[in-house]
Amino acid sequence: AQRVTQPEKLLSVFKGAPVELKCNYSYSGSPELFWYVQYSRQRLQLLLRHISRESIKGFTADLNKGETSFHLKKPFAQEEDSAMYYCALREGSQGNLIFGKGTKLSVKP
Amino acid sequence: NAGVMQNPRHLVRRRGQEARLRCSPMKGHSHVYWYRQLPEEGLKFMVYLQKENIIDESGMPKERFSAEFPKEGPSILRIQQVVRGDSAAYFCASSSTSGKETQYFGPGTRLLVL
Numbered sequence: 001a002q003r004v005t006q007p008e009k010l011l012s013v014f015k016g017a018p019v020e021l022k023c024n025y026s027y028s029g030s031p032e033l034f035w036y037v038q039y040s041r042q043r044l045q046l047l048l049r050h051i052s053r054e055s056i057k058g059f060t061a062d063l064n065k066g067e068t069s070f071h072l073k074k075p076f077a078q079e080e081d082s083a084m085y086y087c088a089l090r091e092g093s094q095g096n097l098i099f100g101k102g103t104k105l106s107v108k109p
Numbered sequence: 110n111a112g113v114m115q116n117p118r119h120l121v122r123r124r125g126q127e128a129r130l131r132c133s134p135m136k137g138h139s140h141v142y143w144y145r146q147l148p149e150e151g152l153k154f155m156v157y158l159q160k161e162n163i164i165d166e167s168g169m170p171k172e173r174f175s176a177e178f179p180k181e182g183p184s185i186l187r188i189q190q191v192v193r194g195d196s197a198a199y200f201c202a203s204s205s206t207s208g209k210e211t212q213y214f215g216p217g218t219r220l221l222v223l
Contacts, residue, residue, distance in 0.1 A: 044214040086151060096142055099151035
């Protein structure tokens with residue numbers, strides 16, 4: 001069955017430290033993966049998608065099919081990065097998303 | 110463009126009552142997805158609709174839940190005879206087309222069943 005796993009419920013780092021939010025998936029086909037972010041009191045918004053291979057707000061994520069992972073990384077965390085981060089997988093051609101349980105990132109000053 | 114709108118933002122119902130959740134997609138979007146988020150869980154897909162059509166309702170409970178997206182007006186998720194386990198945040202997302210397009214999310218409706 002298709003599944004997205006985010007093993008860390010909470011990740012706390014100091015400002016300027018590197019951060020890596022883990023995401024593993026299981027999917028029988030060719031996956032399309034996303035990271036969504038939800039800042040405090042704001043709606044869920046797309047951060048990045050693997051097919052774009054882009055860097056948004058200093059974040060990058062590489063799809064590793066061998067390890068079935070799509071970890072989100074940033075070399076130097078900022079306080080404004082504090083938020084809930086959700087990894088998601090798009091299922092089939094219909095477009096509905098399968099989400100992980102989310103990781104709360106807290107960046108301390 | 111105001112983005113995806115959902116109302117009400119908070120809804121309190123007693124067991125056995127009906128809950129109606131509304132979602133107005135972004136202007137120009139004709140595809141709507143509903144997701145439910147239980148406490149401490151990720152969002153789970155419920156139903157995917159286009160105007161006047163249900164495309165995929167595989168994630169929606171077979172009983173008490175229904176969804177529609179009429180030609181005019183918002184999409185509505187209806188929960189009949191609510192139970193405490195229905196307490197959750199319900200999110201709506203819209204896209205201009207299905208498949209490869211980005212889904213834009215609304216702020217959610219938080220349903221509390223007493």
